[in-house]
Amino acid sequence: MTTTASLATSGTREIQFREAVNECLRQEMALDDSVIIMGEEIAGGAGREDQGVVDAWGGPFRTTVGLIQEFGRDRVLDTPLSEAAFIGAAIGASSTGLRAVAELMFIDFIGVCMDQLVNNAAKMRYMFGGQVKVPFTMMTRIGAGFGAAAQHSESYYSIFSHFPGLKGVVPSDAYTAKGLLAAAIRDDDPVVFFEHKGLYGEKGPVPEESYVLPIGKARTVRAGTDITLVGISKMTWVCTAAAEELAKSGIDAEVIDLLSVSPIDYDHVIDSVKRTHRLVVVDEDTPICSLAGDICSRVAEEAFDYLDAPPSRVTAPHTPVPYSRVLENNYVPNEARVISTVEKLFNR
Amino acid sequence: MEMDRDTLLKLYKTMITIRNFEERGIPETGQRRMSASVHSSAGQEAVATGVCSQLTDEDYMGSTHRGHGHCIAKGVEPRVMMAELFGRATGSNKGKGGSMHIADMSKGMLGTNGVVGASIPLAVGAALTSKVKKLGRVAVAFFGDGGANQGILHESMNLASIWKLPVVFVCENNGYAMSTPAEYALSTAQVSDRAAGYDMPGLHIDGMDVFAVCDAAGEAVARARAGDGPSLLEFETYRYYGHTVFDDPLTYRSKEEEDHWRARDPIQHFRNTVLPLGDITAEELDQMDQEAVDMMEEAVKFADESPLPEEIELYDDVYVSYPAAELKRGTNMGI
Known part of the structure; x- marks a missing residue:
């Protein structure tokens, strides 16, 4: 593991943005048992227990493919369509010893779970006088250009600049996606990770080894x-x-x-x-x-x-x-x- | 439930500590013009006391805006709570939270919460931590009859049920959400009826009877701890005062109704039940009453003598790490 990344690393090869996200999740979950991931269709088919715990989809954009096979149903959780509850639960889990990653399928759905982000994740540490850390990561998607219309295409990252207590990162390629997602998961504050749908297929050089990029640096x-x-x-x-x-x-x-x-x-x-x-x-x-x-x-x-x-x-x-x-x-x-x-x- | 003498005395002590905290702390907070948003749980002591008596320090609990009783019953020190109400640096939250955000993570107390229903999924998440890390801990989610109508409760009960999480959902039905009667706002006769929709036990219990509370909570906590999943308990109770100290409850309820409930006072009920058994004397309980009065005297003194937060603490604990200058960039704050 390194904390700085260099594209000159011998293990660097060209992979897609979506593969970089997936590789990061795998590496972070392997490195730290307290990392769990939950969301809608993370595995898909609820992990198809009858067929030996395998995924059906591995995420709506296949960023979480293979995770349930590798880490099991305790750490890879398909959720019902209850964003407020599972994002709230991920925040509760993150304030009691886990590093929970929750995926909000599209940022357009933020309205149904905003209270948990704004009134709990962002404020607990401050309101409680510093007693708690909330190492929570919300992965979500932004971006227009796919004929998905007004409720699946918005890019609401700026509202997350507005709320004290939250951090937010907007990777632009496979390399920054892997390094910033690792940074988000390891960060002791709540971080929102924005994946642009138009970048998933883009390939770029990415080191094989795990690395983090600093949050807050252009x-x-x-x-x-x-x-x-x-x-x-x-x-x-x-x-x-x-x-x-x-x-x-x-x-x-x-x-x-x-x-x-x-x-x-x-x-x-x-x-x-x-x-x-x-x-x-x-x-x-x-x-x-x-x-x-x-x-x-x-x-x-x-x-x-x-x-x-x-x-x-x-x-x-x-x-x-x-x-x-x-x-x-x-x-x-x-x-x-x-x-x-x-x-x-x-x-x- | 069979109880030994120490257990009984502990229940009594918790209830009178809560009562005295509410009766003393809230007017004192008002006199210091610290906050208008302080909610008394006087009248509801048996629920907090009975439920939390079934928990360990390691178990988790999420609370509400009317949460002083929950905090005391979970082991938070009254004097640091008083200091928090007075906005002092020695408060449970260093004066950053006040009445509606009292937390003590060392006691599994995940915070009172100013948004109705908002602490419910936090308790569910704490239960998930317990399950994933195999800690054997249980999480209690307190809410009121008002919170019973928040969507987050329904999503949370469903999630806890399908994942078989060790959660006990506890509704304190005190009859009113601010001034709106529960019987108007609830589609079912009882909140506990809704448990059926989430395939969990739902019980409706007298919340003025601490022994009945202990029994029901004991069973639900044992069920959760055994890995058999969540339960929903609804306790019928009453708040003696208004929503906050500033509203007159007689604008929406009758004196007769208040008298009816005060006649069922949980502390008096305890005395009426326990004293005839002869093992505990009235003098002992009177002595404990005096100790609770003295404890609040000391708590008020401690809070009054405690320092206020330094102005610079405004910027503390927003994040674990963040560029400090960015918290005030461009604000011309002067501190």
Whole structure:
């Protein structure tokens, strides 16, 4: 086990985002007996006991495949459709000696279990005067673009920036998925882990061995001198694609992958903006009271004198996610919108 | 249930400690203008006392906004509770929680809870810990007739039942959710009727009779500990005061009704039952009454003399680890 990760590690090979999530869960459960996982369809078929405890689905997106075979029904629990109860129970278990991981199938379902996250997980340690740790991880899914309409496509990560007591991470590739999930599970605070549905099939280099990435640290994925683009989750790759295009017209964009929605690595963004003097945040969540808005305002407050243009953002519109593809295609921020926003800041 | 002298005296002591805490602590908190959100459990002592008498320190319990009695019965010290009500650094929660969040993890006390029904799944989760780690512990989830109508209770009972978790669901039906009568708000005649929907035993018991409470709780706890799954116990009881100290209960219930229940006072019921047996004398109990009065005097003194939290403690214990500067970035707090 290492606490830092290097892609130069000999065991590095290309695997999918979903495989990285699965590998992390396996490794963390093997390392620590107190790690359990529960949720809807985690095994599927309730572990098919009659056939010797095997999974039917291994998760709706196959991120938990094989876990029940390896770790058994005591530690891999299919739940009924009772998000409030099983997420509440996972929080109760995490405050009494387990490290429970619970999966909320889609972030859109957060309404039915929000009380347990906000009033218990986030506040117990504070309200109880520091008596308790809540090492709870909630895995959930975000992202539009799949014709799943308004109740299976939202990207509500910014509300988790808002609540003191919670942390949140937004991996953008297989490497960050594995390292941030391990960090979330080992963290002594409640952490929400956001998987973007559009990243599951993406392959990238991932060390075989277990490693953790720090929660609360952004990374620079493209160095540049003229403008800072901040991406969140899959939007990081919209930013890099836009940056390649902008380079053709002489604009050298730096791209930051935010990776964490709480803590937010404002300093990493501000240090970059102090060099580039311009900022665009690209956020798939809706725009009002958003992460994008917050980062822009923080940069305006703390780096005003360095700015050559208003801090700006490219986000989803203030609408639910639509169903028809012609509508949905316009909903998600894309390269063209990023490029035109950047060009305006350069008066082009 | 056969009880020896020590057990009986312990039950009595717990009940009068709760009564005295409520009768003394709540007005004292009011006088110090600390909080309007303090809920008295006076009248309900037999339920907390009887249920918790069947638990060990290692067993878990999740409580409600009306939870002082549960805390005392589970072994939390009255003086640290009093200090918590007064917002002192020596309080059970360092002055960060107050009446509605008193917790003592060393006693398996998973917190009183200000959101009705919200502690129920925490108890279920604690029972899951016990099962997965094979600890042999039981978890009690307290709620009221108001909490009985929260969806989270129903999901939690179903989950505990299918996983056969060692949970005892305990409804203290005191007749009112704030001012709304239970008989108006409940679709079934009794909360315990709902146990059938979750394939667990459901019992309706006199909650003013501490011996009946002990019997029922003893059986349910034994069943849970044996791995036979959860139970639902409904205790019929009464709160002597309003929802909080500020509302007048006579706006929604009658003096006659209050008198009827006060005539069934659980502490008096204990005396009426035990004294004729001759083993315990009235003088002994009177002496214990005085000790409870003295204990609260000492608790108030301890709380009053305790320091207030330092201003800087505002930022403590939000997280186990988080960049400290981010808790106040941009707020111009000055501390």
